[in-house]
Amino acid sequence: MESIIHLADRHPQVTVEELVAGLRPSPRFGEVSFDSYIPDPNQPTQAAAVTALRNFAASVGGGKSEGGFFGKLFGGSKNNAKDKTAGIYLDGGFGVGKTHLLASLWHAAPGPKAFGTFVEYTNLVGALSFRKAVDMLSTYKLVCIDEFELDDPGDTVLMSRLMRELADAGVKIAATSNTLPGSLGEGRFAAVDFKREIQVLADQFTVLRIDGEDYRHRGLPAAPQPIDDDAALEFAQSRYPGRVISEDDFSTLIEHLSTVHPSRYRQFIDGIDVMVLHNVHTITAQNVALRFVVLADRLYDRDVPIIASGAPFDQLFTEEMMNGGYMKKYYRTVSRMTALAREGTLVTADES
Known part of the structure; x- marks a missing residue:
């Protein structure tokens, strides 16, 4: 019956422990892999994204980048040109398999690691405090952020600061969105007032464009x-x-x-x-x-x-x-x- x-x-209540335990792919993506992602042969960017993400997974856990985040932001040392960006950013329309690929990266990379939506990370900060959230996530080798969207100025500044500190700690970051990082916030609020924060985020990602129709x-x-x-x-x-x-x-x-x-x-x-x-x-x-x-x-x-x-x-x-x-x-x-x-x-x- x-x-x-x-x-x-x-009226669900969620503890901090449940929030942390939930930072993993949802059941739909619980067992996906790069092998289970079927690229559209008519869209070469899809196969290229798989190759790039496999390589990125192999780089996770490599430690702090020379010069750190602020070194890259303000010019830093002469060796900064050799630094790798802190993260990888999957840009494309809806239905091209970005979340599948992000979850595949999470499964392929060594731990400790976290996978959550943008709103789950902002809520984690609210539940733990910013400093405690940074301290916790800084112990991770990889942080995956699905559905990266900046809907208000407060979240823009919050995530900008979070990315800064995680990158300094050597954490690799991967994100998906339907919007290029330099365009986050456009049409939603006075993005010009937060251009610096948005650009800080954009500078930290290698952008992978994934073309295709909604599968x-x-x-x-x-x-x-x-x-x-x-x-x-x-x-x-x-x-x-x-x-x-x-x-x-x-x-x-x-x-x-x-x-x-x-x-x-x-x-x-x-x-x-x-x-x-x-x-x-x-x-x-x-x-x-x-x-x-x-x-x-x-x-x-x-x-x-x-x-x-x-x-x-x-x-x-x-x-x-x-x-x-x-x-x-x-x-x-x-x-x-x-x-x-x-x-x-x-x-x-x-x-x-």
Whole structure:
């Protein structure tokens, strides 16, 4: 007999120990490798990225760079030209496999090592204090940051300082984003006021551009149409017998998200096998949309099939949002939610 739960009733609490223990790839990427990444033969940058990351993995644990971070920033010694940058940065559109490659790097590199999303690191700093977070992460050989996005000035300065100190300690850094490091923050806030901090980050990365189309939709049909609302739960129960199903009204859920810090969204959906969403509609408030982006990423990490009624997911955000400063985030979310909705509607009971 399946269990029905309501996410709107959940208020997860996360300890510092749980935050630290969670700095590893999600279950979706728990066993990936460079060998399991299949480059598109029509996109040579994908195979080149695999080669570069294999070499980068082999360099992890090599110790502090000559001259250190501040040496590179302010001119330093004559030998600084020989210094290697502190990190590697995977830039490309959504769906080209950046997170797969970042997780493969994490699996291939020696430990201790950390893997987390941008918001998880900022929350770690908040939970531990900046100095304690630096002290802890400085003992790691590799720090991987997925979904690197700077949405406000405070985070820009925070991550700039964190990168500085980790690089000085000899920690290798790898990150993924849909935005080149020198362009982080554009269209979101007064980036010109924080150009120095943004440039400090950009200077620390070797950028690997990964071209290609969204692998989640190569040669596949369009997103499935939403289910009739009265039939959504019954549909989920018939397709996924014996599973834990979350059932929520979309409006109630997105309102409840404002009471749960995004860094807790992993625990928020813990134990859920299938999601049923009633009456999906277009989100019109930017802050609500950004919170839903984080939830969508965590659902995708956990590979949670979605059965939804209401508007299709390609209408999840307004046209203005889809063309604004956060457009790459929103396109990623539409892509991922469409993939999960396709999985939810097309999987048969035998396949489940």
